[in-house]
Amino acid sequence: MAAEEQDLLALRRNSTLSSLVADRIERFILSGQLPAGERINEAVLAKELGVSRGPIREAARLLASQGLVEFVANKGAFVREVSRAGLLEIYDLRAVLTGHACELAARERDEGGVSALRGLHxxxxxxxxxxxxxxxxxxxxxxxxxxxxxxxxxLQAMIDGLVKEMHLFRQVSLSRHPDMAQSNREHNEIIEAIAMGDEASARRLGEAHVRAGKMRFETAARSTAS
Amino acid sequence: MAAEEQDLLALRRNSTLSSLVADRIERFILSGQLPAGERINEAVLAKELGVSRGPIREAARLLASQGLVEFVANKGAFVREVSRAGLLEIYDLRAVLTGHACELAARERDEGGVSALRGLHxxxxxxxxxxxxxxxxxxxxxxxxxxxxxxxxxLQAMIDGLVKEMHLFRQVSLSRHPDMAQSNREHNEIIEAIAMGDEASARRLGEAHVRAGKMRFETAARSTAS
DNA sequence: TCCGAATTAACTGTTGACAGTTTATTGTTG
DNA sequence: CAACAATAAACTGTCAACAGTTAATTCGGA
Structure with missing residues (x-):
């Protein structure tokens, strides 16, 4: 399969145990198997994955670089917690950066990319x-x-990191789009702006799209207040 | 001194060898003692700093999180090189993020902060x-x-990282401001926008200020082309 | 019964040694 | 003399054990 082949390539290019362990731990975290705030017990994980503690530590450091875990001296690595305020902060940053990405995309005028977007849309x-x-x-x-x-x-790395961090927010209500039709209409506007090379509009629309997501979350969270 | 006291506090709060080593290596890198592209020889550094290779490796991973070094499987950690294109990329990101920071600052309406800015200005x-x-x-x-x-x-962490990365660019012409007076006039405009709580202007001016820095670099580099 | 000090257990931080890979060197052949 | 293969050195990746710190437990006293 293509996915497995790519895995093998990535393995060959970066054949270190640490990175494999990091992938595993990342999946544990993003799937909620390792809840936010939880300490990463090196010995337990090492035994579980059949490796020594060294690779576990390095993997944790790698994940710390992506903002998924946090190190506290003499206490170890903890799965980072994202508060409501933190999530809003992330939304803002993602909005600004996504806007920038759309502006750059509009500048590039990559027809293949645009048709890929159209297909997804x-x-x-x-x-x-x-x-x-x-x-x-x-x-x-x-x-x-x-x-x-x-x-x-x-830019890609930054946004990737932000998206991953968003998943650390306790409530998983993120996965639900209250209004997918509206969201997708916004996608279409972005695509057209990029296709026309209209940098300013692309930026404005891209930023507004993520901000709309933020507002959708805010109203949804308000109504779900426990 | 206050700076030393703060160092001691940071030491107590995060008293791991790795972080101290990371600071040392970071200084080596930013001072050019470890040039861009150079491999970080763990054994040599370990001997030099009087610690084992473990902390060196962890420190390198920490620095990798800040974009200062890069890991290649079975080859080790290398001081990241920043190309001219990469530097321009960083300028753009920093401009966008600085604009966002100014917008947020204008929203905060922190009078103490504003007077601190005025003092520095x-x-x-x-x-x-x-x-x-x-x-x-x-x-x-x-x-x-x-x-x-x-x-x-x-946001702060992101911009900090970008600023550090900028220093990895080979030519050190960054430290020279071709037109300090003009740059400082821009600072003043930003301060006033923030003081008035004019978010839109603050953002626009903050972004333009960094973009101006980018353009200053571009013209300076053009004339210094070897 | 509850609070606090002393003791014990669990865990992280660090070290030195071993295994596997990459790079440099040497020797060989056309 | 140049190109290539074989060998040796250097270095990274991994492991298991030790030291130091933090958290949990037990014990004693009010």
């Missing part, structure tokens, strides 16, 4: 009616494609 | 005429203060 239109989970997955791919089209590795 | 006006090195130092503090006033830890 069409798929999402269907999924919006029938399959929210699929919409969610496609949405991630859409935004990933968008950011890649900015061809700015640092 | 006055000092810099003097330094601009007599002491470029001092101006450079004050400029760093000015931007630091600006970002702190946004009270967004993630």
């Amino acid at each position: 069409a798929e999402m239109s269907d999924a919006a009616k029938s399959d929210p989970a699929l919409y969610y997955t496609l949405n991630l791919r859409f935004h990933d494609q968008l950011v890649r089209m900015a061809s700015s590795p640092r | 006055a000092e810099m006006s003097d330094a601009a005429k007599s002491d470029p090195a001092l101006y450079y130092t004050l400029n760093l503090r000015f931007h630091d203060q600006l970002v702190r006033m946004a009270s967004s830890p993630r």
